[in-house]
Amino acid sequence: MLDAVKLTDNQSYVLKSLSEAGRALSAYEILDQVRECGLRAPAQVYRALEKLIEVGLVHRLESLNAFVACGHKHDHAQAPAPAHAAAFAICETCGTVFEYDMPTEADALRASLAKDGFVANSMTVEVRGCCADCSR
């Protein structure tokens, strides 16, 4: 899946740290993980994240001010979707982030917006709660 997009070393390190974490990480948490790979400055992490978000491999969670590796095989091979819609369920207990596609909901919303002439660039839904493991 990664073959489709050409990543720099820094981008690969950042993506790897997010994939291995399995939960959302702040930029500084990412920096801690990739320090041993030679990344020292937050700006390097932010630059890598910017690109990864652009190509759809990483999502930004506004409510947590954190980043998460894309958990779905969207068509990442293509150019970034104009409105890469994703929904995230965030467990408030363990911090695990689950990603869901919402094709129908997103299309319906996009259609309503389009009626008003509004062009959606991105759509992210963040749902907070408790995951199955934690509610046991």
Ligand SMILES: [Zn+2]
């Ligand atoms: Zn995604």
Ligand SMILES: [Zn+2]
């Ligand atoms: Zn949990």
